[in-house]
Amino acid sequence: MVETTRAVAEVFRQESGRIMATLIRQLGDFDLAEEAMQEALAVALERWPRDGVPANPAAWITTAARRKAIDHVRRDRVRATKYDALAQEAGRGPDEDAMLDDLTTNRLQDDRLRLIFTCCHPALNLEARVVLALRTLGGLTTPEIARAFLVPEATMAQRLVRAKRKIRDAAIPYRVPPDGELPERLSGVLAVLYLIFNEGYAATAGEGLLRQSLCAEAIRLGRVLRELMPDEPEVLGLLGLMLLQDSRRDARTGGDGALVVLDEQDRGRWDAAAIREGVALAEQALRMRRPGPYQLQAAIAAVHAEAASPDETDWAEIAALYGVLGRLAPSSIVSLNRAVAVAMADGCGAGLALMTELDEPLADYHLYHAARADLLRRLGRDAEAITAYERALELTTNPAERAYLARRLREVRVAP
Amino acid sequence: MKYLLLLFDDEQAWSTRPAEDQSAMMAGHEAFGRDLHAVGAYVAGEALQPVATATTIRVSDGKALVSDGPFAETKEQLGGFYMIDVADLDEALKWGSRVAEFNGGSVEVRPVWEFA
Numbered sequence: 001m002v003e004t005t006r007a008v009a010e011v012f013r014q015e016s017g018r019i020m021a022t023l024i025r026q027l028g029d030f031d032l033a034e035e036a037m038q039e040a041l042a043v044a045l046e047r048w049p050r051d052g053v054p055a056n057p058a059a060w061i062t063t064a065a066r067r068k069a070i071d072h073v074r075r076d077r078v079r080a081t082k083y084d085a086l087a088q089e090a091g092r093g094p095d096e097d098a099m100l101d102d103l104t105t106n107r108l109q110d111d112r113l114r115l116i117f118t119c120c121h122p123a124l125n126l127e128a129r130v131v132l133a134l135r136t137l138g139g140l141t142t143p144e145i146a147r148a149f150l151v152p153e154a155t156m157a158q159r160l161v162r163a164k165r166k167i168r169d170a171a172i173p174y175r176v177p178p179d180g181e182l183p184e185r186l187s188g189v190l191a192v193l194y195l196i197f198n199e200g201y202a203a204t205a206g207e208g209l210l211r212q213s214l215c216a217e218a219i220r221l222g223r224v225l226r227e228l229m230p231d232e233p234e235v236l237g238l239l240g241l242m243l244l245q246d247s248r249r250d251a252r253t254g255g256d257g258a259l260v261v262l263d264e265q266d267r268g269r270w271d272a273a274a275i276r277e278g279v280a281l282a283e284q285a286l287r288m289r290r291p292g293p294y295q296l297q298a299a300i301a302a303v304h305a306e307a308a309s310p311d312e313t314d315w316a317e318i319a320a321l322y323g324v325l326g327r328l329a330p331s332s333i334v335s336l337n338r339a340v341a342v343a344m345a346d347g348c349g350a351g352l353a354l355m356t357e358l359d360e361p362l363a364d365y366h367l368y369h370a371a372r373a374d375l376l377r378r379l380g381r382d383a384e385a386i387t388a389y390e391r392a393l394e395l396t397t398n399p400a401e402r403a404y405l406a407r408r409l410r411e412v413r414v415a416p
Numbered sequence: 417m418k419y420l421l422l423l424f425d426d427e428q429a430w431s432t433r434p435a436e437d438q439s440a441m442m443a444g445h446e447a448f449g450r451d452l453h454a455v456g457a458y459v460a461g462e463a464l465q466p467v468a469t470a471t472t473i474r475v476s477d478g479k480a481l482v483s484d485g486p487f488a489e490t491k492e493q494l495g496g497f498y499m500i501d502v503a504d505l506d507e508a509l510k511w512g513s514r515v516a517e518f519n520g521g522s523v524e525v526r527p528v529w530e531f532a
Contacts, residue, residue: 121505122503123509169527170505170527171417171503171504172502172504172505172506173505173506173507174502175504175506177506251422
């Protein structure tokens with residue numbers, strides 16, 4: 001019995017995204033699909049211990065869920081006319097074979113892709129996209145998502161209800177966008193995945209494992225997307241970027257929970273397998289010769305990851321990559337990162353010169369002042385460094401970052 | 417599925433636009449209406465007179481009170497609308513984006529309740 005319960009739970013976690021995608025296409029309704037799947041799982045819990053676990057559990061559940069949905073529809077007279085065609089189709093007899101076919105052909109791939117684009121539709125607000133993606137495509141339950149995002153369960157449930165209602169009432173279609181709209185819509189999908197990843201990455205050890213598991217979930221969704229859209233270099237780029245960032249997770253915080261900056265991390269604690277995969281993805285993406293922001297960020301992360309020690313980092317390469325990124329997606333933050341890389345490659349003076357023009361746009365950005373302070377300190381301009389560290393501290397709230405800046409400030413203050 | 421495209425823009429800005437801009441916008445609306453008709457998506461569409469001509473009625477204690485002015489004072493005002501009949505939100509957004517491009521301002525896309 002326990003064994004079977006575990007089998008059902010396993011199917012749910014592994015397959016719910018696929019099953020939901022197919023059910024939503026067939027039923028045209030999120031809620032109906034979800035309700036039907038829950039009921040089908042209940043039937044599975046009752047029957048599988050008696051009859052054994054079927055050969056294709058996902059197909060079994062989809063078929064059972066569809067039957068449940070048809071029952072609902074028949075009972076609901078208002079809906080009856082709307083779903084007449086569906087009921088008639090089902091009335092023709094056993095459709096397990098067709099369903100099995102459906103689940104094993106390319107159609108399944110299309111279903112999941114359609115669902116991804118629907119969940120990340122720009123007509124939904126960002127919070128709604130995140131919860132829909134995690135709930136319908138990932139295997140996370142609503143309480144799990146609520147805990148991961150540190151909001152009350154009722155709030156998260158409400159967001160989900162509102163999002164599903166808007167999809168239904170405003171008729172957001174289940175469709176992969178046509179080629180002309182694809183680049184923009186795809187970048188919207190990637191932004192949702194990266195946001196989920198960063199929520200998890202920003203979590204500190206004390207905040208609990210569930211929050212950190214968002215990284216794993218984002219990477220898992222990234223793999224699904226790569227499988228579905230293997231020819232999109234930005235998809236490969238984002239997956240590579242997430243893997244490379246995640247590879248440093250263990251080395252990023254010290255025993256006391258304090259932030260350990262990149263050049264002070266124990267590189268032996270970096271995840272070598274994740275780095276290998278991330279670097280390969282970045283290279284594969286760039287070979288497609290359609291560069292994009294995620295690919296370039298992955299390439300930059302790859303250069304860091306491949307340096308055996310901070311001194312061996314190819315800063316000239318990193319500066320060049322930031323240069324390309326800045327032309328492709330101009331931003332003051334990218335310019336700041338390029339200035340830091342130039343400082344490492346050509347000397348602190350060169351980097352500092354590039355930062356001058358950022359003084360206004362980044363006046364309230366703590367990392368601008370922190371980076372500038374580091375260069376001033378290295379140049380021995382202690383008085384200016386102290387002012388910059390103090391400004392950075394004023395603007396920083398993250399405790400780990402504050403601790404790092406305070407330590408640097410003490411060092412400059414006691415310097416001879 | 418029917419959608420209402422609500423066209424909002426700044427009335428003041430409109431009057432100060434050069435004549436050729438204004439005629440380009442009118443031409444945009446003519447072509448837009450023609451294209452909606454051509455695919456059978458047109459239900460209705462009108463331009464509204466400025467908010468200075470608006471009168472608002474509110475009910476208080478069961479009595480209708482009439483007052484001068486629009487329902488809400490906003491930076492952008494409702495200046496016109498189209499009612500279209502299309503397959504889904506993506507199509508409605510495509511039409512809406514097109515109006516926004518030649519009309520300027522903002523376009524709110526609202527699905528219409530369908531009572532079966």
